[in-house]
Amino acid sequence: MLMKMGRRWTEGISRDDRLTSYPTATRPDIQFAVCLCARYQASPRTSHRQAVKRIFRYLKFTPELGLWYSSGSSLFLRGFSDADHAGCRIDRKSTSGTCQLLGTSLVSWSSRKQASVSLSTTEAEYIAAASCCSQLLWMKATLSDFGLRFGKIPLLVDSTSAISVAKNPVLHSRTKHIDVRFHFLRDHYEKGDIDLVHVASENQLADIFTKPLEFGAFVRLRVLRFGFVTG
Template sequence: MGFQKQIGRGWGCGEKQGKTCCQGFCQKEGIDYEETFAPVARLEAICILLAFVALKGFKLFQMDVKSAFLNGFIEEEVYIRQPPGFEHPKFPNQVFKLQKALYGLKQAPRAWYERLWKFLVDQGFQMGSVDKTLFLLKHGKDLLIVQIYMDDIIFGGSSHALCSKFFEQMSREFEMSMMGELQFFLGLQIRQTPQGTFVHQSKYMRDLLRKFEMAYALPQMTPMSTSTALDADEDGKEVDQKVYRGMIGSLLYLTPTRPDIQFVVDLCARVPRESHRTAVKRILRYIKFTPEFGLWYYADSSLSLLGFSDSDHAGCRIDRRSTFGTCQFLGTSVVSWSSRKKSSVATSTCEAEYVAAASCCSQILWMLATLRDYGLTYGRIPILCDSSSAISVAKNPVLHSRTKHINVRYHFLRDNYQKGMIDIVKVASENQVADILTKPLDLETFARLRGKGSGR
């Protein structure tokens, strides 16, 4: 910090949880800061990393940077008032000019990330071409992988000596705390064993049931009955929206390890009525029945890539829009999934299935680019679809006269098929894993598809 004459744009300075923190909130974009956001790892990137290291037999470790935002250098001119009790006796009316970031500055996350990635690149790491929070270091035949999520850093590799050297380098540059083997990250509980890696949120599930007084409720074997039809229910009894939103938000926090409830949680999040609260309680009762469920990434699996896509045409009873679901597998375990209602009404089943396959293709292409950073290459990636008409449209460009109603932007599915990036393959409806993300299913079908999705 350097002294400057007092100016009008002053900032306060206080203490927050032992960290120096700016107060005042008077920064203006283009004057005090240009960019505020730092890239953070996507959930899919974390799952890909867990699946990869499980197969390779690596052990993941975790470390935390103490007061991470205080390490970043800022480029803009920012001034703060002298903290109370620390005024300079000769210059009590002047201010400090910041050279490094403080907690509370809008550009602090960006400044910290730039400081970190420059340090890692100087140490010989290669940044991921797509995932900018992934860094890899190759040393002969050994590989070290580092994944960044703000001030949380997970790393692992084929050489224990390489991991120890990395921690020593980070400790010399930053104030670090080594947290040992990766066990808890972003709310996920992670158990690493010789058989593979298990990711779950069992503690959070138990706390969730106690929070909403469902710990002693009667368990249910499925999250939603096939006879349940949620609509607007305009004549239904209104519910406390604050409590209802809290229930939905808590369940959404659970979906990173529970794709089996993704569809029903999204469905219940649309309109809050008494019937919807009853449906939400059914989900909680299902969680009571399956408190230890999670995702398995097996050590004896493969790194083959596979996608599933499905759509429930006009499945929404409110606006008749289609719900499509996609999931992508690395080996035998799911690493990415999506359940989404289309923004417009599909005029045919073919269109709904084609749009779902296009969404799956988009995610596959992102995963291919990410896996390329790990040194993995693939040929045609199969996307399993149970619609013969959608497969025909993707493979036959001559059918354009009968597909004019399909938005042009979805035809990149056909383009990537012709380029040899993906292949559209017919799958029997009873083996369509993405079905679990589009509609409520009977117990037998639900349990069978859930087992495939969890890697069992």
């Protein structure tokens, strides 16, 4: 993109939200890439500009892709959460990826760098699950206004250790560094609001929001899991 500096125009990354807001609202397949580039808006380098151009090229050559919402889909709510431990090479913070589905339709998704450094994969996965839980509870409350009622909502996580932390109220070495604000995940599990379910890593939908994927895995999630169709 071009940014105006005085009377000169120079190539750079715009500081507005057009790239981060509009395309990602309908194209979850670029969510991670866009959020990664957005971290360097303050002082972009050539590599960052090249990455932004690559995103635009990808969008240019895949205009036929779009989310599909079937009228015959049953209305059950579920969520997926994942994390890439210490993925940022600068500050070693992890990236949380979450998504929520209503029936078979993807309705909400997020890719966000965690606010603090996680000391283990378990901690990073637990924090991501807490974020997904928060979104699920908000969606549950919102949909209840439309007369939709949900029981225990499944939250699918591919980390057995993170699930164990939530289900085990005993404080041990894996949980002592986790901020207390994330333990509301355990609280809502005990209340029966959510059900923590293990999912195999290859079936973890939120994986696409945490890190770059090998091409085959990326396409499989994009087409088979997100319900993308060609227009």
